[in-house]
Amino acid sequence: MPTVYSVSWNLTRRCNLQCDHCYISAGPGPRRPDELSTAECLRVMDEIAEINPNIFLILTGGEPLLHPDLPALASAACARGFTVVVGTNGVLLREQQARLLRESGVRGVSLSLDSTEPARHDAFRRLPGAWQGVVRAAGICRAEGLDFSLHMSVTDWNAREIPAMTGLAGELGATVLNLFFLVRCGRAEGLTDIPAAQYEAILTDLVETERAGGRPGGLRVRARCAPQYRRLVWERDPASPLLAAYAEGACPAGKQYCRITPEGDVTPSPYMPLSVGNLRERSFADLWRSAPVFTELRTGRLRGRCGECEFSKICGGCRCRAYATHGDYLAEDPACSYQPGAHGGVPAEVPAAFTFGLEVSRDLPWSEAASARLESIPSFARGMVVKAVEAHARSAGHALVTPELMAEVRRHWGGRFAQRS
Helix, strand or coil: CCCEEEEEEEECHHHHCCCCCCCCCCCCCCCCCCCEEEEEEEEHHHHHHHCCCCEEEEEEEEEEEHCCCCCHHHHHHCCCCCCEEEEECCCCCCHHEEEEEEEECCCEEEEEECCCCCCHHHHHHHCCHHHHHHHHHHHHHHCCCEEEEEEEEEEECHHHHHHHHHHHHHHHHCEEEEECCCCCCCCHHHHHHHHHHHHHHHHHHHHHHHCCCCCHHHHHEECCCCCCCHHHHHCCCCCEEEHEEECCCCEEEEEEEEEECCCCCCEEECEEEECECCCCCHHHHHHHHEEEHHHHHHHCCHHHHHHHCCCCCCCCCHHHHHHHHCCCCCCEEECCCCCCCCCCCCCCCCCHHEEECCCCCCCEEHHHHHHHHHHHHHHHHHHEEEEEEEHHHHHHHCCCCHHHHHHHHHHHHCCCCCCCC
């Protein structure tokens, strides 16, 4: 039975924006009476902890800053041992809120920014001044010592801005720039995705940059909802640490990851609005273990080119995009241009040392500081990190794992794992 390592929780449908691409169709207005109460949220946290007491929990919305009990919920989740981050559009974030989040134990914040040009971002987000609000929020996070990432929703109108966005993310002090490639659900159903050939070109550029040593300042750029990135990595180096992923395909929807809606429905992903059950009727543990949709995502045979592809374990296609396009979450991913068999048809495997979800098993002693740093890494990556760090220690003749040794491995991996301070 796969372990859930990450949960994205939409706390509310309320939002100060009405963005063109919103997968949950959030917007202004009062809080809906059918949203989970704070008491219900706390109960669900206990149920999640039954499956994994070290879950990576993303509290988002709508706009989570509009939820009156966000700090209390974040604090309760951290007290249970969860690693908690908050996803916000950034416009409403002020110094006091950032301080409350940090004091509540929140490890980081993600801010949405879709263009280097204020007018284009504001038009997409349907609010004048939204771009400046995100830039202000980035400065507030820096001042509070709160790590932050930038999230860029990549569509046909802004795809060519990725190099410039990378530069802006570095200037603002982001630790990560996450490129979320379009999945047409919610209000995004009417948007235009980029063609498969453009996916290939953008992802190839990302791979080549990472292989060349990454970017100045340590900024990491990650492709989301584009698992064919790992096929492009493998084509250049089958032993690259950039292949780090779960063992059975790079798309974790329903396998190691799921989403909770404000009303308590559980879905495989925010981008697959297919409810497998409601948390007012069944426990999280019960749904995770036995929901038929989850079982099929974990064990079903992929169809179309994805089913025939030798990269099904390294890539496996985006299940959410398959569902949005074909109404079938096991169908082929239309964003990939690869024709199966070009590399001989022999199934490619994820190297064991680069597999998320490995059990944490230490063979060497770790210093107290190194152990603390390991605990600050999301639980799904800890087993992989232990294997990599201890292998490096043995090869270099070290008998004790220290933070300095972990830093050496991080540099070698190009920032593929990092603690959250």
